[in-house]
Amino acid sequence: MDSLPPPPPAIERPAQPSLLVSARRNAEDAPVFYVDATDGDDRRSGRGPKEAWKTLEKVNATAFPPGSRVLFERGESWRGSLLASSSGTTDRPITYGAYGKGDAPVIDARGSSVAVNLNGRTNVAFDGLTITGAADTGLLLGPRARNVSVTNVTVAGNGGSGIVVAGTSDGLRIDGSAITGNGAYGIVHYAADNTDQVITRNTIADNGWRKDGGVYSGWNGRILTGEIAHNRVFNNGVNGGEGRSHGLYHDQGQAGSALKIHDNLIHDNPRGAGILAKSSTEIYRNVIFRNADAGISLGQNRGIDVTYRVYDNEFYDNNGGVLQHQKGSGSITLELRDNLFHRNGKRAAIIIADSIGKTVTGNRVSNDARTEAKTETRTGTTANQPLAKQPSAKQPSGGPVQEASGMRPESVR
Numbered sequence: 283m284d285s286l287p288p289p290p291p292a293i294e295r296p297a298q299p300s301l302l303v304s305a306r307r308n309a310e311d312a313p314v315f316y317v318d319a320t321d322g323d324d325r326r327s328g329r330g331p332k333e334a335w336k337t338l339e340k341v342n343a344t345a346f347p348p349g350s351r352v353l354f355e356r357g358e359s360w361r362g363s364l365l366a367s368s369s370g371t372t373d374r375p376i377t378y379g380a381y382g383k384g385d386a387p388v389i390d391a392r393g394s395s396v397a398v399n400l401n402g403r404t405n406v407a408f409d410g411l412t413i414t415g416a417a418d419t420g421l422l423l424g425p426r427a428r429n430v431s432v433t434n435v436t437v438a439g440n441g442g443s444g445i446v447v448a449g450t451s452d453g454l455r456i457d458g459s460a461i462t463g464n465g466a467y468g469i470v471h472y473a474a475d476n477t478d479q480v481i482t483r484n485t486i487a488d489n490g491w492r493k494d495g496g497v498y499s500g501w502n503g504r505i506l507t508g509e510i511a512h513n514r515v516f517n518n519g520v521n522g523g524e525g526r527s528h529g530l531y532h533d534q535g536q537a538g539s540a541l542k543i544h545d546n547l548i549h550d551n552p553r554g555a556g557i558l559a560k561s562s563t564e565i566y567r568n569v570i571f572r573n574a575d576a577g578i579s580l581g582q583n584r585g586i587d588v589t590y591r592v593y594d595n596e597f598y599d600n601n602g603g604v605l606q607h608q609k610g611s612g613s614i615t616l617e618l619r620d621n622l623f624h625r626n627g628k629r630a631a632i633i634i635a636d637s638i639g640k641t642v643t644g645n646r647v648s649n650d651a652r653t654e655a656k657t658e659t660r661t662g663t664t665a666n667q668p669l670a671k672q673p674s675a676k677q678p679s680g681g682p683v684q685e686a687s688g689m690r691p692e693s694v695r
Contacts, residue, residue, distance in 0.1 A: 311349065314351045317334055318358065319359060328340075350376050391414070396416055397420050443466040450474070450476055455482075461485070465492040467498055479509075484513045498521075499529065515530060520553065543559075550572045554573070556570035556600060567594045572599045572600065579604075592618045596622045597621065597622065604634075618632065621645045623645065
């Protein structure tokens with residue numbers, strides 16, 4: 283596996299003192315409940331490690347006041363489904379987390395349909411859990427995921443999708459988590475008009491192993507506002523339909539989208555493109571390589587007018603760099619600039635239909651990692667500024683691909 287440097291670190295701005303004081307006061311005032319699968323007892327108060335409850339049934343049946351933390355002991359496992367029973371507030375969410383030492387606590391559905399269910403609640407956080415064993419969905423967020431965070435969570439080994447956003451969501455954070463080895467999608471948004479969605483610093487890999495020919499991308503959905511950033515996305519859709527399962531798939535039908543996809547490593551997705559964007563998307567500073575189809579595929583927008591801004595990305599060893607083709611009555615406007623393309627397989631680096639509004643400038647194209655300057659020319663193809671007589675960009679050489687870690691999303695910088 284090739285070795286790549288992670289994206290440059292983001293600038294973190296200190297929080298305002300008043301916010302820090304408020305957060306500290308909320309944490310001190312919030313009740314904490316403990317759950318111990320081995321030594322717990324549901325007849326106890328739950329208010330300390332020695333008073334811990336034992337079962338998910340007790341947790342699911344308890345109404346928690348805003349700000350409560352429900353902590354599961356590390357190194358232990360619970361069979362069945364965890365159901366969120368209460369909503370928090372914007373400044374005092376209900377948190378399901380972990381305590382103690384050792385491996386993350388495991389919620390193992392053991393064949394139940396869903397392992398962890400938001401259950402219609404709002405202002406809920408999931409932190410430091412492992413979610414597995416569901417016949418269908420690992421973590422079900424719906425019918426509306428409003429102000430929900432998923433942090434340092436592993437969602438793996440579920441028969442359906444890892445994380446399902448079942449209804450329109452407002453204020454979702456999926457950060458620092460591993461969504462891996464699930465049978466269908468890694469993450470999927472089933473509704474449109476999702477706002478303030480941030481998917482960042484995650485590993486989204488090895489999903490889509492079900493052998494039913496479905497369209498099982500690493501992420502699939504429609505986002506109105508938000509960003510997908512600093513993730514590593516690979517080997518998704520291994521048993522999906524040829525040319526239909528992708529690393530990241532921004533589906534058609536999202537009018538007015540301002541989604542940003544940036545600073546990701548997207549590679550080795552064996553059934554499709556690194557990114558397929560049918561709705562408006564800004565795509566920048568990604569490294570996209572060894573995908574079965576094009577690095578980025580654009581278009582197929584039906585009747586919705588879309589705008590794409592694609593810049594400062596690096597592409598190599600895909601079956602083409604950027605592929606755009608018009609389908610439907612909606613217009614397409616494309617800005618394609620300052621990208622680096624090399625080793626583009628059987629396709630040209632840039633293939634763009636003549637019927638769209640486009641600005642294509644500053645892109646550099648090479649057939650390999652050295653200084654050769656060859657550009658394919660064909661009808662409907664635009665490829666400009668080949669790499670001629672100048673040092674090649676730094677190429678990967680040996681070692682594993684590094685995860686893009688330690689980053690923060692733009693929206694919280």
